Structures are given as structure tokens and as C-alpha cells.
Amino acid sequence: xAHLTEGTLRRMVDDPDxxxxxxxxxxxxxxxxxxxxxxxxxxxxxASMLAVPEARVDVTRAYERxxxxxxxxxxxxxxxxxxxxxxxxxxxALAATFVAIAVLAVVAQDFKTNLQPTxxxxxPVTVADMQALSQLxxxxxxxxxxxxxxxxxxxxxxxxxxxxxxxxxxxTNLPKGVSTNITxxxxxxxxxxxxxxxxxxxxxxxxxxxxxxxxxxxxDGAQLTVTVGPAVGEIFGDLQKSSGTGSGTSQLSLPQLIVxxxxxxxxxxxxxxxxxxxxxxxxxxxxxxxxxAAIKAIGNPGTALPIPIPVxxxxxxxxxxxGVQGVALGDNTGVGSGVIWVxxxxxxxxxxxxKQSDAIDIANNLK
Amino acid sequence: MNxxxxxxxxxxxxxxxxxxxxxxxxxxxxGIANRVLADSHEAEDVAQEVFIDFHRLHSASADYAPAWLxxxxxxxxxxxxxxxxxxxxxxxxxxxxxGDRTLDPQKQVEVDEERxxxxxxxxxxxxxxxxxxxxxxxxxxxxxVAGALGVGIGQIGTMLxxxxxxxxxxxxxxxxx
Numbered sequence: 001x002a003h004l005t006e007g008t009l010r011r012m013v014d015d016p017d018x019x020x021x022x023x024x025x026x027x028x029x030x031x032x033x034x035x036x037x038x039x040x041x042x043x044x045x046x047a048s049m050l051a052v053p054e055a056r057v058d059v060t061r062a063y064e065r066x067x068x069x070x071x072x073x074x075x076x077x078x079x080x081x082x083x084x085x086x087x088x089x090x091x092x093a094l095a096a097t098f099v100a101i102a103v104l105a106v107v108a109q110d111f112k113t114n115l116q117p118t119x120x121x122x123x124p125v126t127v128a129d130m131q132a133l134s135q136l137x138x139x140x141x142x143x144x145x146x147x148x149x150x151x152x153x154x155x156x157x158x159x160x161x162x163x164x165x166x167x168x169x170x171x172t173n174l175p176k177g178v179s180t181n182i183t184x185x186x187x188x189x190x191x192x193x194x195x196x197x198x199x200x201x202x203x204x205x206x207x208x209x210x211x212x213x214x215x216x217x218x219x220d221g222a223q224l225t226v227t228v229g230p231a232v233g234e235i236f237g238d239l240q241k242s243s244g245t246g247s248g249t250s251q252l253s254l255p256q257l258i259v260x261x262x263x264x265x266x267x268x269x270x271x272x273x274x275x276x277x278x279x280x281x282x283x284x285x286x287x288x289x290x291x292x293a294a295i296k297a298i299g300n301p302g303t304a305l306p307i308p309i310p311v312x313x314x315x316x317x318x319x320x321x322x323g324v325q326g327v328a329l330g331d332n333t334g335v336g337s338g339v340i341w342v343x344x345x346x347x348x349x350x351x352x353x354x355k356q357s358d359a360i361d362i363a364n365n366l367k
Numbered sequence: 368m369n370x371x372x373x374x375x376x377x378x379x380x381x382x383x384x385x386x387x388x389x390x391x392x393x394x395x396x397x398g399i400a401n402r403v404l405a406d407s408h409e410a411e412d413v414a415q416e417v418f419i420d421f422h423r424l425h426s427a428s429a430d431y432a433p434a435w436l437x438x439x440x441x442x443x444x445x446x447x448x449x450x451x452x453x454x455x456x457x458x459x460x461x462x463x464x465x466g467d468r469t470l471d472p473q474k475q476v477e478v479d480e481e482r483x484x485x486x487x488x489x490x491x492x493x494x495x496x497x498x499x500x501x502x503x504x505x506x507x508x509x510x511x512v513a514g515a516l517g518v519g520i521g522q523i524g525t526m527l528x529x530x531x532x533x534x535x536x537x538x539x540x541x542x543x544x
Contacts, residue, residue: 007525011509039528046531049485049538050504055397055407062411063389066418 004032006039013040139204139284140196145225150187156234162186163230169259169348170367171234175358178256183235189263194224196277201284213283215276222271233260236352257352259366264345321348321363330356339363384427389418392433396440399505403444403489405482413444437507437515441498449490488537496530503527 004012004022009032012018026032153159156168163186174180198212198220205212236257269277319328321341329351330337337359338351350363396417401410417439421427425435489497495516502512503523513520 005525006528007522009524010528010531011524014509039531042531042535043527046500046534047504049481049534050402050500052401052405052482053407055401055410057394057397057407057411059390059393062393062415063386066389066415066422069415069419 003029004035006035009036009039010043012036013043139201140194142192142194144190144192146189146191149190150185150231153184153186156184159184159186159232159234162188163232164188166230166232166261166263168232168234169261171236171257171259171362172365172367173361174236174257175354175362178352178354179237181237183237185233185235185260187229187231187262189227189229192226192228194226196220196222196224196280205284213280215280215283216272218271219276219280222269222277224269224277226265228265229262231260231262233258257350257354257362259350259362261346261348264342264347319360321360322366326363328356328360330359381427385422388427388432388436392436393418395505395507396436399437399440399501400444402501402505403441403448403486405486409447410444413447414440417443431514434511434514437502437511438498438517441501441515442494445489445494445497445501448486484538485534488534488540491537492530492533496526496533499523499526500530500534 004025008018008022009026012022012026013036026036151162153162159168160166166186168184168186196219198215202212236259272280317328319326319339321339322343324341324343326339326341328337328339337354337356338349339356339359339362340347340349341363342348348363348366350359350366352359354362393414396414397407397410400413400417401407404410404413417436420439421432421436425432429435489500492500498516499512502515503509507515509523510520513523518526
């Protein structure tokens with residue numbers, strides 16, 4: 001019999017009930033015994049190297065944290081297609097589309113918004129940054145006076161009626177290969193109010209062993225009101241393909257193209273200026289220095305709409321779209337790209353698993 | 368039932384499935400990240416990010432949910448390890464605070480030093496061998512490791528063997544530097 005492979009020998013270290021013929025060979029083979037000893041030495045040594053004090057977790061508390069982080073960003077009214085773990089490149093495409101959706105949905109989390117932005121600025125963010133912003137509830141209360149309620153509807157007319165009359169954009173030159181199957185999504189205006197509480201903020205700071213940063217006396221009870229939407233969008237792709245038969249987890253195909261528009265978000269405040277509110281919030285412990293720096297770096301806070309973009313996909317270029325300045329993300333590989341711009345108080349986004357040049361072309365011809 | 372109401376009941380079932388998945392898998396996902404980072408606070412942060420990412424994009428009742436979480440936990444924490452060398456200082460402080468208080472100071476220094484060298488070695492390994500080591504060391508079976516990495520179960524013995532030899536070499540190299 002041939003000698004045992006290293007893989008087989010390694011497995012025998014973990015599994016005393018190995019194949020009887022392998023065990024028999026090992027018992028009678030000095031070479032394999034030598035190798036086995038060296039393999040099991042390595043295995044034992046690595047096991048002890050990787051030993052760490054066990055993490056004690058409070059699952060219930062952790063669950064509450066994750067829930068509130070998920071809830072702070074309004075859940076999309078429809079489920080994005082399931083992705084198998086190995087479809088990494090598709091995740092990139094999805095991230096690009098997520099960026100577009102972020103404009104419509106996640107911006108509510110970003111209290112940097114100001115009255116009537118006229119340009120967009122990408123801000124690279126990590127999931128931790130998003131979470132940090134959603135921990136705003138440590139410094140006050142966040143309430144939705146109008147809940148974000150994204151709905152999936154079957155026609156452009158229905159979408160317009162949900163969105164208070166805002167008409168979905170019309171794509172006039174669809175690239176070849178993009179499905180003509182359109183799903184419409186629409187969201188009425190949503191309004192979030194954040195009320196700052198000095199007591200809560202002091203308690204949160206104390207918990208981290210820090211004192212509260214200096215702030216205007218009138219901060220306590222100051223309110224920041226952020227309005228997003230209404231918004232409408234079109235999703236190109238056979239999203240509903242798996243409905244009906246089959247297991248509940250059967251895969252849906254990825255949306256190939258998402259086109260959306262939304263009234264530019266606005267922010268107003270009481271007692272203090274939006275700028276003061278923002279400075280205080282950014283000074284709180286727990287918001288990452290990177291995010292802080294990125295937000296600070298935005299040129300004109302009165303007019304630039306920050307768009308959260310996951311860090312790994314944050315390659316962006318400035319482009320001219322429909323006569324105004326916009327931001328293009330992604331590249332020409334066709335894996336994923338998007339364009340975002342603001343015109344006449346409306347934020348537009350085009351994104352999908354298409355080439356960047358196609359995305360810009362669609363954007364320029366959007367009616 | 369109209370479309371809106373059906374969506375709402377789907378969403379509720381989905382939330383319940385997610386909570387069940389969270390309760391079953393959270394400790395293990397933290398365990399994987401902790402194995403890499405040797406820092407239980409950071410491990411919990413990574414684990415929570417992984418669950419939030421999962422929840423955004425996937426159905427909690429998907430068959431592949433645990434495998435996805437395990438893989439994501441390994442990769443996210445390894446990425447973090449590669450990215451943040453400054454972390455070691457905090458790790459040392461925290462390990463002293465939490466774990467091995469029974470050790471005498473001299474021994475403690477040795478343990479910390481060893482832990483630092485192992486993490487540096489782990490950060491230098493290619494992503495897949497590093498993930499194999501971490502997942503297996505976190506108590507996943509061969510079948511679970513294979514599921515998380517999307518390879519055949521028959522490959523795990525060989526992958527483990529190579530990764531262990533590579534880590535030992537990296538750590539030894541770190542000592543002789």
C-alpha cells in the first residue's frame with residue numbers, strides 16, 4: 001500500500017476512528033509514523049498558539065444592539081436577492097446598488113444633511129461607522145414622526161401615487177442585456193426627529209469613562225428634524241422569478257439596474273443651529289475619527305449632500321451629468337457602477353451591474 | 368391578503384427567524400472573531416457587524432446562513448487583524464485585565480508576547496489557510512469548515528496540515544527577527 005498522504009494523516013490526528021486500513025498502515029510504517037508525529041506536533045502547537053481566553057457574551061443584549069442598529073436604518077420594503085457566499089463579485093455589484101439605495105434610505109441616519117443640497121459628496125463609511133451613528137439613541141431620542149415605508153408596486157402610476165405625485169424616471173436607452181422586467185418602488189416622505197438629552201449624553205460618556213465634550217447650554221432638548229423623500233425607483237431584473245414553487249430560500253436573480261430619485265433630504269433644528277447640533281454629535285465618543293474627518297472635509301456643509309459609501313467600494317470620480325456635477329462610482333468592468341447627482345432639489349441615482357460608461361449614459365438620458 | 372399585508376407578515380416571520388439564528392450562532396461567531404483578534408470586545412463588534420450585514424441582504428431561513436456567518440466572521444476579523452497593528456497594545460492591556468490574572472507578571476509578559484507573535488503570523492498567512500485554522504480552532508467540524516469555505520470535506524485535512532505548517536513557520540520567523 002502507498003504511504004498515507006499528509007492530509008489523511010492530519011485528519012487522523014483529529015479523528016481516532018479513522019479508516020481501519022489507514023490505521024493498519026500507520027501501525028506498520030515507520031516513515032508514516034515519523035510524519036504523523038511531526039504533523040500532530042504541529043497541530044498541537046498551533047492549537048495552543050491559537051488558544052485565547054474565551055469571550056463571555058450576553059446574547060440578549062447583543063441581539064438588542066443589532067436590532068436597534070438594523071432598525072435605525074429603515075429596512076427596505078423588499079428583500080434584496082439572496083447571495084451565495086461564493087458570489088463575491090456580485091456583492092460588489094450589490095454594493096453599488098446599495099449605494100444608490102443608501103441615498104434614499106440611509107441618509108436619514110446621517111445628520112449631516114442640511115437644507116437643499118445641490119451637490120453630492122461621497123463619504124467612505126464602515127458598517128461600524130453606521131452603527132456609531134445609530135447609537136445616537138445614547139444621546140437623546142430618535143423618533144420617526146413619519147415612518148419610512150418603502151413599498152413595492154407594480155406600475156409607475158402606483159409608484160407616483162405612493163410618492164405623493166413624484167413620477168418615476170424614465171430610462172430611454174437601456175443597455176443590451178438588461179432585463180426589461182421592471183419593479184417599481186416608492187416611498188412617501190419620512191420624517192425623523194432627534195431630541196438631544198444632556199443627561200443621556202453625560203451617562204453615555206461616563207460609561208466610556210469620558211466626560212461630556214463642551215456644548216452650548218441650549219443643547220438640552222434641542223431637536224433636529226430630518227426629512228427624506230418622497231422617493232421613487234425602478235428595479236430592472238427578474239426579481240419575482242422564484243415566487244410560487246420551490247423552497248423559500250431559492251435564489252432570486254440580482255437586480256441589474258436600479259434607477260431612483262428622491263426629494264433632497266432636509267434638516268432643520270430648534271434651539272441651536274444644525275451646524276452646532278452636528279458639531280456636538282460628532283464630538284461624542286464612539287464616532288470613528290475617520291468618519292468625523294470625512295464629514296469635516298466636505299467643502300460646503302450648506303449645499304453638499306454626503307453619501308455613505310462602504311469603504312472597499314469608495315473609488316469615485318466627479319462627472320458631469322445632465323449639466324450638473326455628480327459622482328460616479330465603480331468602473332467599466334461591468335461588475336458594478338453607479339452615478340449620483342442632484343438637480344433642482346432632487347437626488348438622482350443610477351446603479352447596477354453595468355459599465356460605468358453605460359451608467360453615465362443612462363443618467364444623461366434619463367427623462 | 369393584499370401585497371402590503373403579506374409583506375408585513377413575511378417581515379415578521381423573517382424577524383423571528385433572524386432572532387433564532389442570532390441566538391444559535393452568536394456565541395460561535397464571536398468565538399471565531401475572538402480567536403483571531405484575541406479581544407472579546409472587538410470580537411463582539413465584528414460579530415455584530417457580520418449579523419447586520421447578513422440581515423440586510425439575506426433571509427435568515429436560508430440553508431447557508433450559518434456557513435455564511437462563519438466565513439464572514441473569519442474574513443472580517445482577519446481583515447481587521449491585517450489592518451490594525453496598533454491594536455496589539457490594547458490587546459495586551461485587555462488580556463491582563465480579563466484573562467490570565469492568575470499568572471505571575473513575568474509569565475504574563477511571555478504570554479502577551481507569544482499572543483502578539485501568533486497574531487502577526489496569522490496576519491501574514493494567505494486568507495484561506497488563515498481562515499481554515501481559525502474556523503477549526505473555534506471548534507467547527509471538518510464538515511462545517513468545508514461548508515464555510517465552499518470546499519469539499521476531503522480537502523480539509525490537507526488544507527489544515529499546510530496551514531499549520533505555514534503558521535508555525537511564520538511564528539518561528541517572527542521570533543528570529
